[in-house]
Amino acid sequence: MKIQLNNIHKKFASNVVLSGVNFELLDGEIHALMGENGAGKSTLMNILTGMFAADDGTIIIDGKTMQFANSQQAEAYGITFIRQELNVWQNLTVLENLFLAKEIHNRIGLLDNQQMKKLANGKLAEIGIQLELDKLVSNCSIGEQQMIEIVKALMTNAKVLIMDEPTSALTEREANVLFQVMQRLKQSGVGMVYISHRMEEIFTHCDRITVMRDGVSVSTSPIADTSFNQVVKEMVGRELSERFPARDARIGDEILKVEGLTGAKFKDISFTLKRGEILGFAGLMGAGRSEIMRAIFGLDPLINGTIKINGQELKINSPSDAIKNGIGFITENRRDEGVILGFSIRDNIAINNMHNYVRSGLIDSKAEDKFILELTDKLLIKMASVNLNVGSLSGGNQQKVVIAKWLGNKPQILIMDEPTRGIDVNAKREIYQLMNELTKAGVAIIMVSSELPEIIGMSDRVAVIHEGTLADILGRENLTQEKIISLAAGEANAFT
């Protein structure tokens, strides 16, 4: 199936989102679509799959002008959009998900599980994916859930798959499975649009790349004819000298010491953290990194172990205990646990900062606005007013709102779980710069990240977690991707 999008325009109210985009997808091609958040990638794909109608421009599929009325029509035609937020039912089994709303039943209306299993197993064998059909989706990893979506699309003979940030929640290993599947689909002629912020993946696995900026397509070229720097330059409209600012903070005294930390999903974790230091936490998804952080922050109970801050042993039973002791926590789940969508930027930042400007029990609105504006200015949050709904901001700016919320409390220790997940190159760099500034001012940062370049680029030391245990802590001098991957996969001391 050959798809051509010509000169697509789209406005929402007075907000121009697309103003002349050209895009082409061939049979068996993996075509990367890159651009900063807000460049219009998702809108373009939503127009292709019928969620919105274009204001101007044409969609030509196999030589015919098409306009789908909704995503079901597009799917029936063989074009499936797999979104970042996976569309699976946690309470149902894999098989039930695969056949949802397309159940096969026998003559008296009862489900024909045998037949469905046969069809599903056939498809799985064809693509080379292993999935337990009777497993509940809530027990599946994110990677498996993604495979369910892919298989589901292929069950209805999808000829085009659009994938939005498919690897953002995957471990390296799961991502590699995905890439293998993509190669097999490519050989069978399925075309794929691959939206991602991850350069390494795109340069390894894609055939062509189209870069979008501010609602227009800037360039389309075979991957071999372009370069990392060229793409970044096209995305941001200027050259980014480097991705990670140089670490130049002075590392001071020990501030945090945890010993023998044991919880439901991790055991015997010991490490120290110094002022001005960034301690990276690497590991596969589900290795227990976030759980360790949640326990330190008082969200989950500890079975065993001690936490000392400035040499003093503490009992942290709740987030408010942790906050009192100078700990801040930016969770990996921005929409669920970070921002309050539907609330203003002000109310989001104010939630744990009001004690700074409460006079005799009442909120001093003037002092509040001043306090909040100082934070939003410091973090370069792009907004018209603090009264705006936080949901109207881009992912990067939402993340900055969450960070602003914590900076108001002047934490000594900031735990950042996947601090740059799903945000664009420019905002990432701003967040890295901010981390540098904070550590310069003596703040100690724990950064949990699944992006190895980020771990290597920003950490002073890296703790690698494997299945709930601490595999090793690596110093900056001997950090390599290979070493971290092998430790995370449980191949202890493979490189020593």
Added chain:
Amino acid sequence: MHLHKKLIEKFLPFIGFIVLFGAIGSINHDFLAPMNILNLFRQVSINALIAFGMTFVILTGGIDLSVGAILALSSALMAGIMLHGCDPIVAIIIASLIGAVFGALNGILVTKGKIAPFIATLATMTIYRGLTMVYTDGNPITGLSDSFWFQVFGRGYLFGLPIPAITVIITFVIAAIILNKTPFGRHIYAIGGNEKASIISGVKVNKIKVMVYAINGLLAALAGSIVVSRLNSAQPTAGTSYELDAIAAVVLGGTSLTGGHGKILGTLIGALIIGTLNNGLNILGVSSFYQLIVKGVVILIAVFIDRRKATS
């Protein structure tokens, strides 16, 4: 144009109230007589007080079905201690505190017990009503007091306004200040907006929820005291289905049942709309059977408009 639309949406409950008020007034001028307006304010006051408390609970994403039963139980206990010679004003204060305790129990069941608010308060509604029946043996408690201050509380006037209406105004002002101007109020909204994010931000979610249910119980009991004063007796069946009128007032006022969004002013207007319907339809001579249907339809229309607002 856009701003225009937003303004209309914001003041929709108020516009609805004015239209309803004007419509009934133009059909029957007796409705607009000063005496009737004052009467309406007094009738509204019981529901308004309960609905204020309900607003707090609903803003956190909860619900409380037990307020009518709390009203009855605290009224009965108030009457009981008055029969034992307790000063009426002291009895009102004690009744309100008892109401707060019953409310706090709801809050503890919801937070520590992790029971869904609907189920927890459905159970306590039955228990509190049962306790009332046990305490009163199913009979009204009468002949309470001829003390001036006691009678004034439910029946008196000040500057030409019924005292219960003044109680409502004072409570309204305090509630508005709490919700808009204190960290406690902001935390109530935050919990309804995103409970997980609130916990991580260090908001003491359980403590605040217990306090919110306690406030709700307290206001239900305060409304109960007004009823006791008006009737000079405590009825074991008092407050039956009052929780529904209170929830209706909150919803009519534009507060979201999922929590996080809403204004106490909206609730006041919601209570006025329900009061206007009750009073106005009576004056228009509509049978009370039809009144129920009209009230239900008005609630549906309000929620329907609210839905469209949310999805557009």
